[in-house]
Amino acid sequence: MFISSLFSGITKYFVSQTRSLVRLSKDKVGVIGVPSCKGQSAGGVQHGPKALRQAGIIDKLTQLGVEVYDYGDLVFEQFDDDTPILGLKNPKNIGLAAKKISDQVSRVIKDDQIALTLGGDHSLSIGTIHGHAAAEKNMCLVWVDAHADINTPLTSPSGNVHGMALSFLVKELKEYIPQIPHFEWIKPCISAKDIAYIGLRDLDPGELWIVRNMGISCFTMHEVDRYGIDMVLRMSMQAINPHGDRPIHLSFDVDSLDPRISAATGTPVPGGLSVREGIYIAEELAATGKLTAVDLVEVNPLLGTKEERDLTVYAVYMFIISGLSLCVI
Numbered sequence: 001m002f003i004s005s006l007f008s009g010i011t012k013y014f015v016s017q018t019r020s021l022v023r024l025s026k027d028k029v030g031v032i033g034v035p036s037c038k039g040q041s042a043g044g045v046q047h048g049p050k051a052l053r054q055a056g057i058i059d060k061l062t063q064l065g066v067e068v069y070d071y072g073d074l075v076f077e078q079f080d081d082d083t084p085i086l087g088l089k090n091p092k093n094i095g096l097a098a099k100k101i102s103d104q105v106s107r108v109i110k111d112d113q114i115a116l117t118l119g120g121d122h123s124l125s126i127g128t129i130h131g132h133a134a135a136e137k138n139m140c141l142v143w144v145d146a147h148a149d150i151n152t153p154l155t156s157p158s159g160n161v162h163g164m165a166l167s168f169l170v171k172e173l174k175e176y177i178p179q180i181p182h183f184e185w186i187k188p189c190i191s192a193k194d195i196a197y198i199g200l201r202d203l204d205p206g207e208l209w210i211v212r213n214m215g216i217s218c219f220t221m222h223e224v225d226r227y228g229i230d231m232v233l234r235m236s237m238q239a240i241n242p243h244g245d246r247p248i249h250l251s252f253d254v255d256s257l258d259p260r261i262s263a264a265t266g267t268p269v270p271g272g273l274s275v276r277e278g279i280y281i282a283e284e285l286a287a288t289g290k291l292t293a294v295d296l297v298e299v300n301p302l303l304g305t306k307e308e309r310d311l312t313v314y315a316v317y318m319f320i321i322s323g324l325s326l327c328v329i
């Protein structure tokens, strides 16, 4: 008697807690391939979009009932005469590519589709976030990464733009960013308080200073270990989207996952997220009904063994399918 009533109480609890289906913000997804590689130095990351398409992401989403529009890969003119400015490598290639990416993401979101961008290195997020903010003024950003990617051209130890992407976009950093040719069009479009980091574990000194002093919400791997990924997401949303009414941009660097899963990436860092923790982020943000743009970056199919490459791509495949299809039962 006692046990059965307890059981029915628990059942009721779980039924009341269970979402029957993930509520996507829009039921259409626009896929944009961005074969960018000039934001870092390892060859191969430009093949990321192809590897992810070959894994069958688009067919699977379509079979699960998502209306998918595939815009193919953006084509970028290549400039060989691209000398570094203040140490920043490939300013012309990256600055002009970012404009193209921004315009395309903006168009897709204005067409009422979730913009799913397949990279490519993380410098592409200069364009995706800029384009998202142009289409949706009130957007907020969840940046999932081992790295903060917020070096300015002056603090960067490498000159690689994939490690600087956010610095060009954050309003509070405007005074710290020098003039870079081909970057003049980039207007800072997001405030520090509208950004949450998840998974960080490898910051440069300048980045540490910025994150500590600018008021960006930051949940490092330490917080993920301490509170668990569910609580970290709740705290992130409490910080940047307390009323749940803002369009969400999820920028997901595959090196946020532990390198035992995602070895096929240029800058792996031990001690990362599990596959389930990564996927849980996609599912929960999709379930807010406000997910509007997703960047999937830094898959490099030329790194690691064949098994490692397949596993990296498979993890990303699961992340996208779980996040963007209606498969929470």
Ligand SMILES: NC(=[NH2+])NCCC[C@H](N)C(=O)O
Residues within 6 Å of the ligand: 121, 122, 123, 147, 149, 151, 156, 157, 158, 159, 160, 162, 163, 164, 202, 203, 204, 253, 255, 267, 298
């Ligand atoms: N998107 C990435 N994987 N970024 C790695 C950045 C590494 C280093 N912090 C740098 O600025 O060079």
Ligand SMILES: [Mn+2]
Residues within 6 Å of the ligand: 145, 146, 147, 253, 255, 256, 267
């Ligand atoms: Mn990273």
Ligand SMILES: [Mn+2]
Residues within 6 Å of the ligand: 122, 145, 147, 149, 162, 253
């Ligand atoms: Mn990154």
